[in-house]
Amino acid sequence: xxxxxxxxxIMASSIVGSGANVELNMGYYNTHDDMSMSLKGSNLNFxxxxxxxxxxxxxxxxxxxxxxxxxxxYSLTLNGDTTFSSAQTDSGMFAFKGAVDVGGHDNKxxxxxxxxxxxxxxxxxxxxxxxxxxxxxxxxxENFVYQQQADLGPKTVSSTGFGSTLTPVPGLAxxxxxxxxxxLTPDAETAPAVAEGxxxxxxxxxxxxxPGGEKEGHIDAKVMGLAESQLATYTKFDDDKKYxxxxxxxxxGFAPIGELEMAGQATGLPxxxxxxxxxxxxxKDPSETDEDEENWGGYxxxxxxxxxxxxxxxxxxxxxxxxxxxxxxxxIEVPVYVYYPPYSLxxxxxxxxxxxxxxxRGDDAPS
Amino acid sequence: xxxxxxxLVFVAMLALxxxxxxxxxxxxxxxxxxxxxxxxxxxxxxxxxxSVTTPEMNYSSNGQVDSHVLQPGGGAAIISHNIxxxxxxxxxxxxxxxSFSSKVTATNATSSELVMTGRSxxxxxxxxxxxxxxxxxxxxxxxxxxxGGEHSFNLDGSQKTVTTRLPIPVPVxxxxxxxxxxxxxxxFRQRSLxxxxxxxxxxEEVNFDYRTYNNQMAYxxxxxxxxLAIEDTSCNSxxxxxxxx
Numbered sequence: 095x096x097x098x099x100x101x102x103x104i105m106a107s108s109i110v111g112s113g114a115n116v117e118l119n120m121g122y123y124n125t126h127d128d129m130s131m132s133l134k135g136s137n138l139n140f141x142x143x144x145x146x147x148x149x150x151x152x153x154x155x156x157x158x159x160x161x162x163x164x165x166x167x168y169s170l171t172l173n174g175d176t177t178f179s180s181a182q183t184d185s186g187m188f189a190f191k192g193a194v195d196v197g198g199h200d201n202k203x204x205x206x207x208x209x210x211x212x213x214x215x216x217x218x219x220x221x222x223x224x225x226x227x228x229x230x231x232x233x234x235x236e237n238f239v240y241q242q243q244a245d246l247g248p249k250t251v252s253s254t255g256f257g258s259t260l261t262p263v264p265g266l267a268x269x270x271x272x273x274x275x276x277x278l279t280p281d282a283e284t285a286p287a288v289a290e291g292x293x294x295x296x297x298x299x300x301x302x303x304x305p306g307g308e309k310e311g312h313i314d315a316k317v318m319g320l321a322e323s324q325l326a327t328y329t330k331f332d333d334d335k336k337y338x339x340x341x342x343x344x345x346x347g348f349a350p351i352g353e354l355e356m357a358g359q360a361t362g363l364p365x366x367x368x369x370x371x372x373x374x375x376x377x378k379d380p381s382e383t384d385e386d387e388e389n390w391g392g393y394x395x396x397x398x399x400x401x402x403x404x405x406x407x408x409x410x411x412x413x414x415x416x417x418x419x420x421x422x423x424x425x426i427e428v429p430v431y432v433y434y435p436p437y438s439l440x441x442x443x444x445x446x447x448x449x450x451x452x453x454x455r456g457d458d459a460p461s
Numbered sequence: 462x463x464x465x466x467x468x469l470v471f472v473a474m475l476a477l478x479x480x481x482x483x484x485x486x487x488x489x490x491x492x493x494x495x496x497x498x499x500x501x502x503x504x505x506x507x508x509x510x511x512s513v514t515t516p517e518m519n520y521s522s523n524g525q526v527d528s529h530v531l532q533p534g535g536g537a538a539i540i541s542h543n544i545x546x547x548x549x550x551x552x553x554x555x556x557x558x559x560s561f562s563s564k565v566t567a568t569n570a571t572s573s574e575l576v577m578t579g580r581s582x583x584x585x586x587x588x589x590x591x592x593x594x595x596x597x598x599x600x601x602x603x604x605x606x607x608x609g610g611e612h613s614f615n616l617d618g619s620q621k622t623v624t625t626r627l628p629i630p631v632p633v634x635x636x637x638x639x640x641x642x643x644x645x646x647x648x649f650r651q652r653s654l655x656x657x658x659x660x661x662x663x664x665e666e667v668n669f670d671y672r673t674y675n676n677q678m679a680y681x682x683x684x685x686x687x688x689l690a691i692e693d694t695s696c697n698s699x700x701x702x703x704x705x706x
Contacts, residue, residue: 273705309694340697349704358698362691364656368700370667370685371575371651375678377643380582393599400508401603408504408529408605413495416616417601420489424594424624448700457693 108141122146122153127173127196129153129205135166138188150197158189162216172196172205175248177224179209185216205248212241215260220244223303227251227331229339230301236318237261237294240325249334255327257296263320263347264291269440270346293318293352296325302339304331304454311360311452313341319354321347321444328451335456342449349442358450368448393419486549487513487520487622491600494615495540500607503538503567504529505614507602511546513622515594520548524559524579533659535607536569542602545670548583555583556679560670561649570663575651577669582644583676596622647671649683662690680705 109116114136121130122144129151133140142155157166162185169178170192181188188211195204211220218233222244229251233240240257295318303310317323323345331337343356356368401415491509505528512521524544532538541564548557559579567573600618649669664687671681682703689696 356698356700358696360694360696362658362694363689363696364654366687366689366696366698367652368685368698369702370683370687370698370700371649373669373681373683373704374646374648374650375681376646378646380644396599397601400506400601404504404506404603404605408502410502410605411608413604413606413612413614415601415603416493416614417599418616418618420598420618420620422596422620422622424622442704442706444705445703446701448698448702450696450698453695453697455693 109139116140120144122151124148124151124197127151129170129172129194129196131155131171131192132169133157133166135164135168137161137164138166147197150202151194152196153194154191155193156189156191159187162186164188166190168192168207168209170194170205170207172203172248175205175225177205177207177222177246177248179207179220179222179244179246181209181211181218181220183211183213183216183218186211186213186218188212207246208243209246210241210243212239214239222246222253223251224248226304226306226334227337228303228305229253229329231255231327232299233257234297236296237292238296238323240296240298242327249332251329251331251337253327253329255325257325259294259322259324259345261294263294263322265441266320266322266346266348266443269348269443272440273443291320293320295319295321295323295353298325298327298341300327300329300339300341302329302337304335304337304456307335307454307456309361309454311339311358311454313339313356313358313450313452315341315343315356317343317345317351317354317446319347319351321345321351323347333456336454337456338451338453340449340451342447344447346443346445349444351444351446354446354448356448356450358452360452360454363452366450368450393417485513485515485518485594485622485624486547487511487596487620488545488547489596489598489600489620490543490545490618491598491602492543492617493541493602493604495538495604495606495612496614497538497540497604497606497610497612499535499537499610500605500612501533501535502529502531502605503540503607504605505540505542505602506604507542507544507600507616509544509546509598509600509618511548511596511598511620513548513594513596515550515624518548518550518555518584520555520557520581520583522546522548522557522559522579522581524561524577526561526563526575526577528563528565528573528575529605530565530567530570530573530663532567532569533571534569535610536567536659537610538565538567538570540565540604544600555676556672556674557581557583558670558672558680559647560668562666562668564664564666566662566664567660568662569659570656571659572653572655573663573665574653575649575665575667577649577667578646579648579671580644580646581671581673581676583673594622594624596620643676645673645676645678647678647681651685654689656691658691660689660691662688664688678706
């Protein structure tokens with residue numbers, strides 16, 4: 095007859111911290127494995143449960159904010175591998191849960207953490223990652239809501255985020271509807287299709303670090319104006335070295351959209367900026383017509399002149415200048431109807447879509 | 462009875478629309494394509510002037526695309542440009558515009574620059590006589606290439622004009638404004654990209670265009686995409702933007 099000795103401990107804990115900072119540390123171990131958990135924060139609740147056996151540890155916990163102004167910092171470690179997440183907001187929320195399942199008959203080795211956070215019309219700072227890849231995000235939302243979720247393991251990180259403006263820009267929908275129907279003069283009584291209201295949008299930044307690969311990168315994005323905007327973000331780290339991260343914005347609004355920009359940089363690459371350039375528009379009286387251009391037969395001389403200008407701008411060997419001239423003459427038998435309808439009196443609108451995605455293959459990362 | 466009346470009104474409106482269907486459409490394009498296998502600098506400039514004069518309108522545009530990449534130590538480059546102009550009097554609306562596109566692909570590049578400039582002037586003519594109409598297009602391309610490597614440089618151009626004859630003359634209504642006899646200049650100037658470390662691979666593509674309506678800016682917009690790779694790190698960036706008056 096065999097006797098099987100079972101030593102089992104079941105532990106449960108919970109805290110609710112409102113208006114005061116709380117700090118909690120836990121550790122469990124057996125002869126094979128050890129794990130620990132650390133939590134700091136305010137305005138949150140938290141609960142955990144652990145089943146500890148000589149050959150296994152099964153642990154799970156979770157927490158969530160209970161006030162719009164809240165913060166937490168959490169880490170979960172198993173046999174030296176750490177995952178962590180944190181959030182701080184003045185008008186938002188967070189929730190997280192972690193789990194460890196190690197040992198047992200099937201020799202499990204699970205460490206995972208998932209964290210959600212969001213902000214509505216306020217600021218949010220988040221950080222999450224593991225020993226090999228760390229992400230920080232900062233969001234400042236003006237009449238804008240943003241929510242993100244991160245899923246973490248000891249060798250993987252993935253996150254997605256999405257946000258949009260909370261309320262429509264007054265008059266924008268009417269403006270677009272009138273354009274679609276060809277009505278280019280606003281009707282003040284029925285369709286206030288003019289720009290009014292308060293600027294809204296989001297200022298967003300993401301920074302990633304790959305301490306093992308000694309690489310880092312960041313993207314800063316900003317859209318602020320009388321615009322209805324959306325923001326999507328993405329990170330993925332896997333295979334111990336490879337990672338990608340990116341951000342995308344799109345929207346439509348009354349012109350000019352006051353601030354619309356994105357800048358990014360990663361180790362080894364120069365700063366990339368959007369918009370990619372500037373558009374300059376000017377009106378003037380028509381140029382005095384060049385005699386050469388008036389006389390179309392003078393184009394060979396014009397070609398020589400333009401070729402000299404090009405050679406002056408770029409020294410070195412040039413190709414021969416290639417050119418052509420096409421002329422088409424015909425008769426029109428009757429005058430045609432010319433009617434100039436009034437120009438559009440609607441306020442101008444702008445649409446935009448921009449994004450950046452960085453990818454690192456990890457070829458040079460130390461193993 | 463009501464149905465017959467409605468049908469009559471519809472037919473009358475149709476006839477009016479037909480009378481007003483003065484349609485002149487003209488378009489022209491110039492494309493250049495440069496392949497340079499080994500050069501410290503690859504540059505290409507493409508320009509086009511096009512004009513159309515008919516009894517009811519004249520419209521002229523010119524465009525220039527200028528791009529270059531620096532490749533110290535030598536590198537390969539492909540630069541393609543296209544300029545496309547349109548002008549039309551379509552159902553009484555005088556419109557036109559210029560579309561530009563540039564695509565640069567280069568290895569070992571440390572900098573790249575791009576400037577696109579277009580000028581458009583539109584005006585209204587009126588003649589009750591039979592009139593000669595004319596459309597003209599001039600295109601030119603020139604490129605800077607390496608001293609030692611092989612290269613290929615092509616230039617293509619085309620022009621097309623379509624007119625629709627009207628059955629009878631109709632009264633002309635001209636609404637003039639301060640923009641009618643002005644020359645509009647529109648420039649897209651890409652921010653130059655400067656790199657200390659040569660890019661293993663660089664590809665930048667810009668499509669920029671603008672449209673005028675009664676010689677006033679009606680629309681401008683661009684699509685930009687860039688891919689840059691140095692060693693194991695790469696960046697894709699893109700932006701679409703449109704401004705509608």
